[in-house]
Amino acid sequence: MFREGFVWGAGSSAYQIEGGAALDGRGPSIWDTLCRRPGAIHNSETGDVACDHYTRFRDDVDLMQRIGLGAYRFSVAWPRVLPLGIGRINEPGLDFYDQLVDSLLAANITPWVTLYHWDLPQGLFDRGGWLSPEIPAWFAEYTRVVVDRLSDRVTNWITINEPQIFVGLGYREGKHAPGLKLSMKEQLAAAHHVLLAHGRAVQVIRERARSTPSIGWAPVGRADYPAVETPENIEAARISSMSVHEPGFWNNTWFGDPVCLGHYPEDGVRLYGADMPRIERGDMETIFQKLDFYGVNIYSGVGVRRGADGATETVAWPAGVASTTMRWPVAPKSLYWGPRFLHERYQLPIVITENGMANPDWVAGDGRVHDPQRIDYTRAYLLELARAHADRVPVHGYFHWAALDNFEWAEGYKERFGLIHVDFATQKRTMKDSAYWYSEVIRSNGKHLSDASPFAQAAGPQVRRVAQETRQGVRGPVPVPGGRS
Numbered sequence: 059m060f061r062e063g064f065v066w067g068a069g070s071s072a073y074q075i076e077g078g079a080a081l082d083g084r085g086p087s088i089w090d091t092l093c094r095r096p097g098a099i100h101n102s103e104t105g106d107v108a109c110d111h112y113t114r115f116r117d118d119v120d121l122m123q124r125i126g127l128g129a130y131r132f133s134v135a136w137p138r139v140l141p142l143g144i145g146r147i148n149e150p151g152l153d154f155y156d157q158l159v160d161s162l163l164a165a166n167i168t169p170w171v172t173l174y175h176w177d178l179p180q181g182l183f184d185r186g187g188w189l190s191p192e193i194p195a196w197f198a199e200y201t202r203v204v205v206d207r208l209s210d211r212v213t214n215w216i217t218i219n220e221p222q223i224f225v226g227l228g229y230r231e232g233k234h235a236p237g238l239k240l241s242m243k244e245q246l247a248a249a250h251h252v253l254l255a256h257g258r259a260v261q262v263i264r265e266r267a268r269s270t271p272s273i274g275w276a277p278v279g280r281a282d283y284p285a286v287e288t289p290e291n292i293e294a295a296r297i298s299s300m301s302v303h304e305p306g307f308w309n310n311t312w313f314g315d316p317v318c319l320g321h322y323p324e325d326g327v328r329l330y331g332a333d334m335p336r337i338e339r340g341d342m343e344t345i346f347q348k349l350d351f352y353g354v355n356i357y358s359g360v361g362v363r364r365g366a367d368g369a370t371e372t373v374a375w376p377a378g379v380a381s382t383t384m385r386w387p388v389a390p391k392s393l394y395w396g397p398r399f400l401h402e403r404y405q406l407p408i409v410i411t412e413n414g415m416a417n418p419d420w421v422a423g424d425g426r427v428h429d430p431q432r433i434d435y436t437r438a439y440l441l442e443l444a445r446a447h448a449d450r451v452p453v454h455g456y457f458h459w460a461a462l463d464n465f466e467w468a469e470g471y472k473e474r475f476g477l478i479h480v481d482f483a484t485q486k487r488t489m490k491d492s493a494y495w496y497s498e499v500i501r502s503n504g505k506h507l508s509d510a511s512p513f514a515q516a517a518g519p520q521v522r523r524v525a526q527e528t529r530q531g532v533r534g535p536v537p538v539p540g541g542r543s
């Protein structure tokens with residue numbers, strides 16, 4: 059169902075799980091600052107403690123091993139490594155990632171390292187942040203420090219997570235750090251610096267990595283798909299997925315084309331006109347670095363069709379459409395058409411670097427966390443990903459978002475995305491039913507997806523069988539808590 063060697067993983071990011079905000083010399087980031095702004099974050103919550111992963115990482119790796127994860131995607135906190143963003147290196151911060159990598163490897167879990175998942179050092183923001191033309195050089199310096207320390211053991215690198223979101227929500231809409239609402243011209247300048255930073259990071263990794271690297275990035279994918287799969291609608295979806303529709307960053311190509319084709323998309327250049335960023339000689343060459351995979355985060359999508367006048371139309375959601383607690387509609391076809399269109403355009407292997415859903419999970423009276431929605435969602439999406447693979451889209455891996463419940467940015471702790479439940483008052487971890495189910499999916503390399511009744515298996519005899527196997531030494535998930543095994 060999936061290729062041999064398919065990467066089965068789960069993900070996280072530093073600010074969302076680590077906590078330890080004041081420990082061992084970490085500097086402040088723009089998220090620490092935003093979290094202190096009244097009204098910015100749900101319930102005034104912060105990432106100060108989060109999952110306390112900074113001190114509990116060994117236990118967390120243990121849980122991931124028990125799920126059977128083959129890979130774990132985490133991000134390095136720039137301000138933990140370089141408290142001011144440049145200059146002085148904070149050795150204890152680097153030691154943390156050193157130990158995390160060693161624990162993962164000891165657990166047979168391959169580390170995938172994201173260099174930037176939104177926690178810009180406050181010190182660099184004070185010098186202009188993403189608006190400064192110096193930031194590509196700052197990012198290159200930081201990348202060098204991390205690569206020099208980890209690349210003897212880390213081979214999988216992701217430069218930047220979701221530029222669309224941190225520029226769009228951070229510099230355009232003001233909802234994410236640094237909470238600004240700038241002009242289009244300034245937004246585009248920031249975006250251009252992000253692209254240059256990405257390119258410089260790829261160069262540094264290639265130059266300095268001590269083991270042959272595999273490098274990608276993790277943009278968010280806009281997945282418009284044909285509501286009904288006719289040739290006309292497929293073409294309408296392809297065009298719509300690869301267009302710059304309107305000012306802003308909710309598209310694939312504004313960042314994707316420079317990174318993978320070496321130029322900005324023409325429709326966007328026309329749309330932005332005089333707001334276009336200043337492009338210096340050599341910029342596009344810096345941005346256009348060979349990548350080994352196209353990572354993409356896909357959670358939802360929209361169904362489209364070709365309208366009577368030939369233009370693409372969005373098909374309205376039916377009333378009461380299935381949706382997550384983020385109010386993101388459940389749209390499994392996005393995991394077929396998203397990878398397919400992106401591969402067609404950019405000709406790179408695809409890795410799904412994030413996919414998952416927020417659900418109102420809690421620990422039930424029986425001590426377990428029952429999350430059938432997450433199992434159903436993930437199963438439906440993975441079946442579509444398997445269809446993409448069957449249709450010869452080279453899909454190399456899938457990272458469920460997230461390993462643990464965590465700090466969901468402006469939503470605080472109210473949105474739970476994890477396979478593992480976290481009680482934020484006590485830091486107790488509980489494997490959700492979906493973790494047991496996912497562990498079977500991993501073990502069978504996806505064959506388990508075709509089993510008709512995933513919920514019964516997650517909760518019942520299947521888990522008991524696997525638990526028994528575990529006791530007999532076969533690699534499998536942990537026995538069910540509360541003595542049910």
Ligand code: FCB
Pocket residue numbers: 071074219220223278355412459466467475
């Ligand atoms: C993505 C982010 C990730 C998480 C998920 C739900 O936009 O990359 O950190 O917040 O959404």
